[in-house]
Amino acid sequence: MAILQSPIKEKFESLVAQSDEQFENGNHNESISLLEEAWDLIPEPKGIYSVQSYGLVKDIIDTYFITKDFEKAKVWADKIFLTGFARIDSGGKEFISGKVAFELGDLETAKEFFSIANKKSEGRCFGDPEDIKYLKLLKG
Structure with a gap:
């Protein structure tokens, strides 16, 4: 299983932390935007970065459920199969x-x-x- 390397790792973690803060403040769309930006940082093939890729996509889908935007959740549900190759x-x-x-x-x-x-x-x-x-x- 691959792990993100510096400086990508720090940028990724910063975006996720900012997203968490936006989520806690009820800014769900901003939270999603930050998570999508973090997704773009993960190198291809994203699925070898199991911890980051699966959790990130799951968080995006969960947030789209909160905003009831199931069309966008579907886009990410399709992407979830590109994540977490090493997960059980x-x-x-x-x-x-x-x-x-x-x-x-x-x-x-x-x-x-x-x-x-x-x-x-x-x-x-x-x-x-x-x-x-x-x-x-x-x-x-």
Whole structure:
């Protein structure tokens, strides 16, 4: 697994810290802009920088969920498969993609992603109380 080297590492960490501050202040769009800027700093192939790439994209998608911009969340859900090559694959990427598809009304695609995530995670991916609606789709 690769790690970011100086000076990219410092710039990346600074942007993420600034993004966190903007997020805490309720400036979600500014937070996302800073995270997207940090994404652009990660060298190709981004997926070898597992810690940075996966967490960053997940944070971007989570913030788009807060702003209810599911179209933009979908753009990043597609990119999540380019991240975290060295991560243990417990269905997190599919679960996130399923949530995005669900919120966009693409229930067939959501169900397919949830099925894969459920199998890989042995059911553990549906742990949060708000995940009940996704589990109902899978079981329905």
